[in-house]
Amino acid sequence: xxxxxxxxxxxxxxxxxxxxxxxxxxxxxxxxxxxxxxxxxxxxxxxxxxxxxxxxxxxxxxxxxxxxxxxxxxxxxxxxxx
Numbered sequence: 001x002x003x004x005x006x007x008x009x010x011x012x013x014x015x016x017x018x019x020x021x022x023x024x025x026x027x028x029x030x031x032x033x034x035x036x037x038x039x040x041x042x043x044x045x046x047x048x049x050x051x052x053x054x055x056x057x058x059x060x061x062x063x064x065x066x067x068x069x070x071x072x073x074x075x076x077x078x079x080x081x082x
Contacts, residue, residue, distance in 0.1 A: 002040055008078050011037060012060065019056055027054040039063050040077040 003011075015038065019027055030051040035041050038052045038061050050069070053062040060080065065073050073079065 002076075005078055008040065012054070015054060016056055019054070025056050035063070039073070039079055041065070041073045042076055
């Protein structure tokens, strides 16, 4: 991992706080830099549809990637396998 689990949680807390301040309940980001910031996933397949979704009332984001990229997402993030 490129950052600790504590850093991961801190980043999500910061994003959710900003979302709450702006009245945003659901954040969908397809930008690879934002996906990396939110999850740690290094999106090499940036030219395919993929995104990270953060809901204000969930513990962690959802990360949508191609099936063949899912293994890398589990290895490089703290996300739970679904």
